[in-house]
Amino acid sequence: MTNKPAELHYDGHTIELPVTEGSENERGLDINKLRDATGLVTIDNGFMNTAATSSAVTFLDGEKGILRYRGYPIEELAEKSTFIEVSYLLIYGELPNAARLKWFENQIGKYSATKDGIKSIIKSFPKEAHPMAVLAASVVALAGFHPEYAEGDLTEAQKDEVLPQLMAQVKNIAAYQYRASHGQDLIDANPKKYDYVSDFVAQMYGKEPDVEVIKAMNILLILHADHEQNCSTSSVRLVGSSKANVYASVSAGVDALWGPLHGGANQAVIEMLQEIQADGGDYKKFILKAKNKDDNFRLMGFGHRVYKNFDPRAKIIKKACDTILEKLNVKDPLLAIAKGLEEEALKDQYFVERKLYPNVDFYSGIIYKALNIPTNMFTVMFALGRLPGWEAQWKEMVETTSTKIGRPRQIYIGSKERHFVPLSERK
Numbered sequence: 001m002t003n004k005p006a007e008l009h010y011d012g013h014t015i016e017l018p019v020t021e022g023s024e025n026e027r028g029l030d031i032n033k034l035r036d037a038t039g040l041v042t043i044d045n046g047f048m049n050t051a052a053t054s055s056a057v058t059f060l061d062g063e064k065g066i067l068r069y070r071g072y073p074i075e076e077l078a079e080k081s082t083f084i085e086v087s088y089l090l091i092y093g094e095l096p097n098a099a100r101l102k103w104f105e106n107q108i109g110k111y112s113a114t115k116d117g118i119k120s121i122i123k124s125f126p127k128e129a130h131p132m133a134v135l136a137a138s139v140v141a142l143a144g145f146h147p148e149y150a151e152g153d154l155t156e157a158q159k160d161e162v163l164p165q166l167m168a169q170v171k172n173i174a175a176y177q178y179r180a181s182h183g184q185d186l187i188d189a190n191p192k193k194y195d196y197v198s199d200f201v202a203q204m205y206g207k208e209p210d211v212e213v214i215k216a217m218n219i220l221l222i223l224h225a226d227h228e229q230n231c232s233t234s235s236v237r238l239v240g241s242s243k244a245n246v247y248a249s250v251s252a253g254v255d256a257l258w259g260p261l262h263g264g265a266n267q268a269v270i271e272m273l274q275e276i277q278a279d280g281g282d283y284k285k286f287i288l289k290a291k292n293k294d295d296n297f298r299l300m301g302f303g304h305r306v307y308k309n310f311d312p313r314a315k316i317i318k319k320a321c322d323t324i325l326e327k328l329n330v331k332d333p334l335l336a337i338a339k340g341l342e343e344e345a346l347k348d349q350y351f352v353e354r355k356l357y358p359n360v361d362f363y364s365g366i367i368y369k370a371l372n373i374p375t376n377m378f379t380v381m382f383a384l385g386r387l388p389g390w391e392a393q394w395k396e397m398v399e400t401t402s403t404k405i406g407r408p409r410q411i412y413i414g415s416k417e418r419h420f421v422p423l424s425e426r427k
């Protein structure tokens, strides 16, 4: 169905703006011609109303709590699929058949040796360095060690090599960083023996991976694998739009993910729960703090830019959390605090009015903790999960011929023109 164009009346002129429609009937006002026609730009703080691109990777309806990768509901993928299969789905658009899955796993295996120089970079960091600093630096450093892929324009064959290679390398870097920070020898990938997730666990802990741990990790990684145009993915696309190489683009995604308002929230949630525990466990006190506008404390793991009903990933994670803790026989008092906090917040007017619900990070930290992953590595786990999403979005962007360099405008509010005053004459 073609939509009637919208009319904009401005300064006595009327212009028509086309309305475009996506496959799930999402409609958007196309303002591509706005500035040429009127001299106006739009202001959209935090891009709350701006669709930066059309994309066929992920569909998300924040009001209805829907999340689908390439059309498949997140609930089905979390229950029935594996992280590696979902990675293929995101990057190539379809679930792989057995031969394609094997090909993808073989590609990851083929490119899983890490250069000694990258290992030296990882080992050169102080033990207390934040793992996200090590990850971001090592990912961008890959461009220096693999000049054959360090171009903005790559052939199909090169993309079929570098995308699995990056998946192999990020897995290695994450595990190496953990070992190096614990003063342990690095363990190389063993793709002949292990699947992707088991290999990561074996590389990190140096022992046979536990089936329950692998199941839990697959679910967590699948839930994090893509989330359309979020802060880190937009950073990947923005950097990639300048034709910077894929390593630089993904490294920018790692940086953006680090912040506590984005991927860093899972670390912040555990720290908050520990703070509540240390304070005697009175979560109601912290709800009051979060509501107090003179206090900049926020309930970490609550609220979301797009989910205004519930975060479907949080529902899956909450259930998985109970199952995993039981299976691993872990009793974590933080879980009781988290559940109490959630229950209390969900009936509080402040949170209800602002549509603030637990997000994916609220329970994921408790699972990571049960899997013995150190708190400061939680965001690295998020990055490992988000990597195929970044790759898929980068691939889609570079393969879209109409992609332009991302370059927002501004409304200037600084000084009008003034003239240079020599230092000796300045007051």
Ligand SMILES: CC(C)(COP(=O)(O)OP(=O)(O)OC[C@H]1O[C@@H](n2cnc3c(N)ncnc32)[C@H](O)[C@@H]1OP(=O)(O)O)[C@@H](O)C(=O)NCCC(=O)NCCS
Residues within 6 Å of the ligand: 046, 260, 261, 262, 263, 265, 290, 291, 297, 298, 299, 300, 301, 302, 303, 304, 305, 306, 354, 356, 359, 360, 361
């Ligand atoms: C995710 C987040 C950044 C979304 O931000 P946003 O869409 O820009 O929403 P805003 O920051 O404008 O918040 C809207 C209102 O809710 C309040 N609010 C939002 N999240 C809140 C939280 N976690 N605790 C307390 N109040 C919160 C804001 O203070 C604001 O109140 P006001 O209207 O009275 O000023 C925000 O909810 C947040 O900081 N959450 C905690 C961090 C987190 O869990 N991030 C992980 C996201 S997956």
